[in-house]
Amino acid sequence: MNPLHGTAVARWSAAEGWRGVWITGPSGAGKSDLAMRLISRGWRLIADDYAHVFASAGALYAVAPEAIAARMEVRGVGVRPVCALGVTRLTIAVELTRGPVERLPEPSSMDIAGVPLPRIRLDGFEPSAVEKVALALAAL
Secondary structure (H helix, E strand, O other): OOOOEEEEEEEEOOOOOOOOOOOEOOOOOOOHHHHHHOOOOOOOEEEEEEEEEEEEOEEEEOOOOOOOEEEEEEEOOOOOEEEEEEEEEEEEEEEEEOOOOOOOOEEEEEEEEEEEEEEEEOOOOOOOOOHHHHHHHOOO
């Protein structure tokens, strides 16, 4: 199982349990920054910077490699411990981009290990990015 570059966080749903979000984008796009803001609103970290992502029974799951489990790199502060989850099912992918995003995009997905994962594209530094991730997750 090879690690993939990205950050994974999850939100609790009384109906479905923990629902994971896979955040991707180039270095410096704001993956950890967005994850920190989500965590400050009650979300939990799965893995920061990279994760083992694997398919099982038609679903995708993420888990942090042992070397970085329950740790997050906070730019300008350093590596800090955070409350984290173990293996968690991924529900949606958020692809971060700098600059404008399409107003009314067509549905799209990202294929990981042969499993399509619904995808949205956002500017992770936009003030409303946290709310947009929450809305996109709730819509699934």
